[in-house]
Amino acid sequence: MKKQVIGGNKARAFLIFKMFFLIVLLLAYMVPFFLILINSFKRKSTVIKEPLVLIDPKGITLENFINAFKQMNYPLAFLNSLIISVISVTFIIIFAAMAAYVFVRTKWAASKFFFALMIASMVVPFQVLMIPLVSIYGSSLGMLNSKSSLIFFYLGFGMNLAVFMYHGFIKSSVPISLEEAAKLDGCTKFQTFFLVVLPLLKSITSTMIVLDVLWIWNDFLLPSLVLGKKELYTLPLSTYSFYGTYSNDLGKIMAGLVMTVLPVIALYLFLQKHIISGIVSGAVKS
Amino acid sequence: MAFSPSLFRKNSKISALKGMVQMNEKTLAAKTKTFLMFAGPAVFVFIAVLIVPLIYGVYLTFTSWDGISNNKPFVGLNNYIEVFKDKEFWNSLVLTLKYVAVSVVFINLIAFILAFFVTSGIKGQNFLRAGFFTPNLIGGVVLGFIWRFVFARALVSFGTAFDIDIFSTSWLSDPQKAFWAMIIVTTWQYSGYMMLIYIAGLMGVPKDLTEAASIDGATGFQATRHVVLPMMVPSFVICLFLSITRCFMVYDLNLSLTEGGPFAATRMVAMHVYKKAFEAKQYGTGQAEALILFIIVAIIGITQITLGKRKEVEA
Numbered sequence: 001m002k003k004q005v006i007g008g009n010k011a012r013a014f015l016i017f018k019m020f021f022l023i024v025l026l027l028a029y030m031v032p033f034f035l036i037l038i039n040s041f042k043r044k045s046t047v048i049k050e051p052l053v054l055i056d057p058k059g060i061t062l063e064n065f066i067n068a069f070k071q072m073n074y075p076l077a078f079l080n081s082l083i084i085s086v087i088s089v090t091f092i093i094i095f096a097a098m099a100a101y102v103f104v105r106t107k108w109a110a111s112k113f114f115f116a117l118m119i120a121s122m123v124v125p126f127q128v129l130m131i132p133l134v135s136i137y138g139s140s141l142g143m144l145n146s147k148s149s150l151i152f153f154y155l156g157f158g159m160n161l162a163v164f165m166y167h168g169f170i171k172s173s174v175p176i177s178l179e180e181a182a183k184l185d186g187c188t189k190f191q192t193f194f195l196v197v198l199p200l201l202k203s204i205t206s207t208m209i210v211l212d213v214l215w216i217w218n219d220f221l222l223p224s225l226v227l228g229k230k231e232l233y234t235l236p237l238s239t240y241s242f243y244g245t246y247s248n249d250l251g252k253i254m255a256g257l258v259m260t261v262l263p264v265i266a267l268y269l270f271l272q273k274h275i276i277s278g279i280v281s282g283a284v285k286s
Numbered sequence: 287m288a289f290s291p292s293l294f295r296k297n298s299k300i301s302a303l304k305g306m307v308q309m310n311e312k313t314l315a316a317k318t319k320t321f322l323m324f325a326g327p328a329v330f331v332f333i334a335v336l337i338v339p340l341i342y343g344v345y346l347t348f349t350s351w352d353g354i355s356n357n358k359p360f361v362g363l364n365n366y367i368e369v370f371k372d373k374e375f376w377n378s379l380v381l382t383l384k385y386v387a388v389s390v391v392f393i394n395l396i397a398f399i400l401a402f403f404v405t406s407g408i409k410g411q412n413f414l415r416a417g418f419f420t421p422n423l424i425g426g427v428v429l430g431f432i433w434r435f436v437f438a439r440a441l442v443s444f445g446t447a448f449d450i451d452i453f454s455t456s457w458l459s460d461p462q463k464a465f466w467a468m469i470i471v472t473t474w475q476y477s478g479y480m481m482l483i484y485i486a487g488l489m490g491v492p493k494d495l496t497e498a499a500s501i502d503g504a505t506g507f508q509a510t511r512h513v514v515l516p517m518m519v520p521s522f523v524i525c526l527f528l529s530i531t532r533c534f535m536v537y538d539l540n541l542s543l544t545e546g547g548p549f550a551a552t553r554m555v556a557m558h559v560y561k562k563a564f565e566a567k568q569y570g571t572g573q574a575e576a577l578i579l580f581i582i583v584a585i586i587g588i589t590q591i592t593l594g595k596r597k598e599v600e601a
Contacts, residue, residue, distance in 0.1 A: 018403045025400070026417045029474065032432050033420075035440050051439045052447070091327075099328035102321060110321055114329050121336050123587070125535050127556050128580045129336065131563045131573045132343035135351065156335020159328050189320065218425030220538045225564075236427050240542070243431055250435070257431055264423045272416050279419070279479070280486050283524065 096162030210278030430542025461551030487521030
């Protein structure tokens with residue numbers, strides 16, 4: 001009996017230790033965000049002299065945000081990021097689901113060949129492709145400096161993972177009997193796919209949306225190679241060029257960083273569960 | 287190549303016999319039509335954006351293209367000889383290997399401890415999980431800028447105020463400390479992500495296994511060491527693979543946190559390749575270096591997965 005009680009105390013002590021450890025570490029993880037946030041409300045001179053002070057002794061100022069908003073061309077950059085992400089992800093999802101469907105439901109050599117090629121290509125890092133990509137589409141075809149080219153590239157780079165994920169899902173969780181029934185009811189192949197199969201792919205689609213939106217929204221290297229004009233810049237690009245131009249005016253920089261981070265964090269607060277489960281299933285499957 | 291008849295004919299008899307439900311086309315023309323209708327767009331963008339550049343990239347390594355002119359003079363193996371003479375490339379590769387080795391250990395150690403603690407019946411599990419994952423939502427460029435402020439301003443101010451020598455000058459202006467700054471930020475960035483995978487793995491260990499172990503008299507530590515850890519091998523394989531490949535290809539964070547400096551002391555290999563091609567305008571050599579880098583990462587990744595698979599056990 002006694003032993004158990006001691007064991008219980010020990011276990012409780014360990015639990016308290018774990019809790020303490022986790023909370024301290026979580027606070028440490030959050031410190032960088034917190035520092036950026038408090039400094040975004042301070043004057044330039046205070047940021048440099050007193051970066052750790054909570055509130056500017058001369059009072060809170062919103063000037064940094066107003067200036068950064070204008071000088072980063074924030075609304076335009078935000079809109080560019082939004083357009084590029086939404087269109088790319090929509091087409092990746094539709095095209096990948098359609099291709100995966102035909103890859104699963106046929107035994108044709110072409111299906112097998114392209115599916116295998118897509119899986120194999122998943123190990124190729126972007127750095128191996130960026131130089132030839134610029135060479136072909138930039139100097140030979142003159143297709144750079146346009147949003148539609150960038151979207152086209154995202155379709156190509158996002159296709160293999162998406163096809164792989166849809167392939168696995170359709171194979172394991174979409175019953176063929178429903179398609180048989182749809183055929184008997186006189187559906188064409190397209191109707192069967194869009195009216196019967198696609199609605200069954202909801203869970204894997206939400207996973208793909210999370211993975212692809214986070215990737216495209218935050219991507220820097222590819223857009224930096226494709227988009228050379230300021231009016232086409234996405235948020236990461238405009239943040240980068242803003243930092244380069246105003247790196248001395250730290251208050252403004254902090255406000256710019258806060259505004260770049262904010263949309264993602266806000267979305268995360270609402271869709272936290274979906275985002276986390278999307279990330280987990282994406283990582284574990286691939 | 288893509289839609290040649292032989293590709294379809296090969297298995298046509300089998301599919302006709304099995305009577306595939308919707309896709310029961312009999313003629314080659316009908317099959318091609320269905321294939322193109324469904325897989326056409328995906329296959330087209332995939333070939334145009336991934337396969338063509340991949341093959342063309344290999345060709346580029348045999349030319350000395352300057353990035354502007356239309357002709358790409360053929361130079362044989364010259365670029366590969368250049369790569370072997372390029373000291374900076376090998377320096378940055380060795381540096382990257384060190385960075386990957388240290389970061390991968392830290393990331394996975396912290397991620398596993400976090401996952402283990404978070405799943406051990408603590409209140410607020412979801413909150414903690416979501417909190418540690420936050421850095422992953424933000425791109426490497428922005429993360430680098432945030433930490434640049436922390437290292438160059440906040441920590442320096444903290445160090446001077448409390449007379450802590452190690453923080454009194456910016457870490458980013460010291461070659462050795464700048465390297466460790468990269469490690470710290472990388473660990474911070476990825477440990478929450480790997481934690482999620484380890485949590486999924488820990489939840490998948492059947493409860494009756496650990497219960498059986500404790501009935502047999504195993505202490506908590508023994509049960510973890512001999513029952514839970516072996517069951518977690520697949521999670522370790524995934525996390526190691528993801529952290530190795532991501533760290534090897536680091537670019538965004540490198541650019542915004544240290545810009546490869548001071549004095550190119552933290553210039554990782556991906557940044558070297560970028561500079562070689564787009565700044566020094568030696569596209570052929572740059573592409574050869576990218577290809578060599580890819581082969582090295584692929585060999586390391588495949589070795590790690592094969593070794594890991596051998597250690598897997600069944601419940």
